[in-house]
Amino acid sequence: MTRIPRIAIVGGGPAGLTLACVLHAAGIQSTVFERDVDPHERPQGGTLDLHEDSGLVALARAGLMPAIKAVARYDDQGTRLLNKAGKLLFEDSGESGDRPEVDRTALRDILISALPDGTVRWGCTVREAIDQGNGTWHLSFDHGMEGPFDLVVGADGTWSRIRPVLSPYKPQYSGLTFVEFGIDDVDRLHPALSILVGRGKMSVEADGKAIIAQRNGNAHIRGYAIFRVPTDWVGKRFDLSTPDTMREALKREFDGFANDIVDLFAASNEHFAVRHIYALPVGHFWAHRPGLTLLGDAAHVMSPFGGDGVNNAMLDAAELARLLIEREHWAKAVIEFETLMFARVAESAHGAAEAAATFLSYDGEALTLDMYRTHSTAPLESAG
Template identity: 50%
Template sequence: MQNALSIAILGGGPGGLTLARILHLHGIKATVFERDTHALARPQGGSLDMHPETGQRALQLAGLHDAFQALARYGDQGNRAYAPDGALLFDDANLDGDTPEIDRSQLRQILLNALPSGCVRWDQKVEALRPLPDGRHALVSAGVEDEAFDLVVGADGASSIVRPLVSSAQPAYEGVTIFELGIDDIDQRYPALAALSGHGKMFVKGSNTLLAAQRNSNAHVRLYAAIRMPLDAVRSHSITSPDTRRWLASTFAGYAAPFRELIEVATLLAVRPMLALPVGHRWANQPGLTLIGDAAHLMSPFGGEGANGAMADAADLALLLARGGEWREAVLAYETMMFPRAEAAAFGAGQGLRGAVAADQPAHIARHMQQGISPRPDK
């Protein structure tokens, strides 16, 4: 009976691919519909820290512990905090930590390598879902014959097309925009700048601004320039605009010279307004539909729970479906399990964003780090 269940997963990020992989291990076929034309069609973002109870657990259940360990960077878990004038406020190499880093692109490739041929359908942007009289849903895509599935899982992020079918909630702007930048081969090209973040993450907190640097693999450093600003002002900026580069430089003009230089030499990769669903977002169970990851609980990245939460969702849903019995009851059980976990994570992420990009003193960041809380600007 399980194998007769037809499952469509919309979105080939960490959550969707983890779900497909664990289902595959239990003999349950799923098809992943991904809008990208291939795995590296667009920037995948920076490094992720995999938490033991969520991301690492999901990789264990996916049978990918060894593949993860081969790439996990336990030496890149350090945290540093500076004042805008360059004074070092906090420094911890965190060599005993258990949240190792891995590049998002590497994690995605590990999952892709573990899926059977044809499981992921690239260049398949699903535009709508059409309910059918038998309770299934047909996926509507341009130029592709509609296919019907018993269960459609929205792993399709902030702009999910599945979410409106189960909930009226809409992501709202949280008042902060992150300008994402990158520096390649930083150790050879800019050794003095590379030393600022060392092996891990660096945070510099100003008034309603935050500059974070994060070491990735292959001597790449990802920068996150976070600024509290109106949404209307965000719309005037783009990664190709010289005016945006000049505006960024002026916004961080009060920072010490090395921090300004980081921004000057980096390539602008993305402009990301921070959006979030309401804390405690829930919906009434809808037969044949459910959500995981950002589609279900989009939140501020200042908590590092994005990919970890999505993978935890995927693991829980897959295991419940694999137990057998009535699959609709398994979906309901998953949602009941996920809602409180996501609420707690979203509450913490919101607090993290409000504290990290605020008008108070830079010592706020150091205090959080001393308490073991790292205000990650990525997911």
């Protein structure tokens, strides 16, 4: 390849860290700028199912499969669908599945540990990317300017600070709001709920609302109460001031559901989060600009239905790294990467948008049951 570029990666999530890891495995240095002050400043979200043709491909290219196999949960790939009365409508044990589960925090720790000290610059919130007019870029932070960089990769998520330099489009609200809750030590403290959720994911959908509960590592259940509502609905309808008032509000909203299901809220811990689901337009793209690109949610954020978001992001990273490594001219490699990415993510973006549009419809339970029967498993990516 031509001279190895000075690479800045904005965002230390799965996409940015995977890119840094695959490049490092090939002897190419990069710098990751992450706003978190340390790796465990905030929760990283729930479990991910790693897809054989995307997330696992990326981790293999980074040489991280032994570390992943040590923490992946191959026995937590099951799917259960109940009706509001608690009757089991569908169950797939997931025993033959090829999508092992891994907690986001564990994945991030593995990616970070594979990088040399100093690769990730913590506590660095990017304000904007500034074109120097000579093919290089500077990054503006609260602490000052960094650069010059030959290539800036925006891997900074839904509300990317890099995207506006390339694209005028902003993520739009899907109409779905998730209220996230968690249950600790479920096997010991709440054995009935452990059985209800099973070894994987349990969902129930009725009356224009839904509950999805996912088994995470360390006997933790991460759950979501899902509503199709305006963005200010939860704030107006719920008392958000204490965990007790949140539990009572959720129990009230699901009045009429089986007690065994509503008990999920009574068992929840002290941590609740309201998450509005946003997405970029299907087919989102931009005109290439030298020295700048996007990947992951910064490029194509979509609803969590289908479980493709993080897997797409990690494959983005692996493919950009591959082209930078293999092509003689790195700048042309970036153009090739963008062209291929735009085409590759279109199908999953369309599927996620269609699922978000039809979820919680008047016959949502029947549609979900048909989807499960057709596809055997239909994951929901953690919204966290």
